[in-house]
Amino acid sequence: MSPRKDKPTSDLFSSPPPPMPSRIRVGIGGWTYAPWRGGMFYPAGLVQRRELEYASRQLNSIEVNGTYYGVQKPATYAKWRDETPEGFVFSAKAPQRIMESKALSKTGHQIEDFIGGIVELGDKLGPLVWQFDKGKRIDAEEFKAFVGLLPAEYSGRKLRHVLDVRDPAFVDKDYLALAREHGLATVFTDSEEHPSFADLTADFVYARLMRSQAGIVTGYPGAALDQWAERAMRWSQGDDPADLPHIETSAAAKRPREVFLYFISSAKERNPAAAIALLERLGAIASR
Numbered sequence: 001m002s003p004r005k006d007k008p009t010s011d012l013f014s015s016p017p018p019p020m021p022s023r024i025r026v027g028i029g030g031w032t033y034a035p036w037r038g039g040m041f042y043p044a045g046l047v048q049r050r051e052l053e054y055a056s057r058q059l060n061s062i063e064v065n066g067t068y069y070g071v072q073k074p075a076t077y078a079k080w081r082d083e084t085p086e087g088f089v090f091s092a093k094a095p096q097r098i099m100e101s102k103a104l105s106k107t108g109h110q111i112e113d114f115i116g117g118i119v120e121l122g123d124k125l126g127p128l129v130w131q132f133d134k135g136k137r138i139d140a141e142e143f144k145a146f147v148g149l150l151p152a153e154y155s156g157r158k159l160r161h162v163l164d165v166r167d168p169a170f171v172d173k174d175y176l177a178l179a180r181e182h183g184l185a186t187v188f189t190d191s192e193e194h195p196s197f198a199d200l201t202a203d204f205v206y207a208r209l210m211r212s213q214a215g216i217v218t219g220y221p222g223a224a225l226d227q228w229a230e231r232a233m234r235w236s237q238g239d240d241p242a243d244l245p246h247i248e249t250s251a252a253a254k255r256p257r258e259v260f261l262y263f264i265s266s267a268k269e270r271n272p273a274a275a276i277a278l279l280e281r282l283g284a285i286a287s288r
Contacts, residue, residue, distance in 0.1 A: 105145035219274030
């Protein structure tokens with residue numbers, strides 16, 4: 001039987017994610033995707049306007065990709081904030097037009113405009129992702145100036161930034177040193193299409209897992225999810241997993257880190273199930 005549209009949230013939605021280490025966030029990219037409807041992720045009959053409300057009670061984070069193509073009004077960010085439960089966190093991609101600017105050193109005003117709106121998320125604002133796509137030559141000096149424009153805080157609120165540079169020729173030890181100098185994270189992509197390295201450059205970790213498979217209900221085999229649960233725990237405890245690819249040979253200093261891990265792209269229809277399965281594993285580890 002399909003749920004009634006006016007039925008209380010507590011009856012429509014399942015329980016929140018299981019108890020798990022507070023420093024680990026697991027989620028998906030966005031929440032609007034037609035194949036997730038009708039029982040794949042969203043309950044049959046759930047109205048579209050309540051999908052964020054539902055998704056935010058199955059996962060503890062979502063990466064907003066829509067902001068890459070166009071910013072939202074501050075009122076929209078406030079609406080998202082109010083529809084999600086306490087402790088939930090959004091990460092978000094910065095607008096593509098900023099990273100594609102011919103003069104990165106002059107994008108300060110655009111950066112401020114974007115941040116000035118999205119801070120309406122309040123305590124639910126997580127990392128901001130600055131994605132530089134492959135195929136566009138990056139001038140080293142302009143990039144260095146751009147990184148210096150990213151504010152550490154805005155109106156008294158601490159900000160976290162993530163660099164996602166997809167030009168393999170630009171990703172080297174100098175790139176890592178620059179990120180580390182400014183306390184910026186770099187994305188671990190787990191992908192054959194983009195540079196994939198797990199060097200730690202900030203007090204948090206940002207991973208985008210991009211290998212889900214359509215033929216597996218949970219997207220990833222159980223053994224792979226077990227492995228990712230262990231890696232997420234190790235990251236949160238301050239370790240630097242040596243089984244992942246690195247650019248530098250020396251391990252990062254050991255210190256507790258917040259972890260943001262998202263199942264993105266690939267067999268997108270399976271990503272919610274993958275995230276939920278990982279959360280369950282992390283909950284089991286935490287309860288040992």
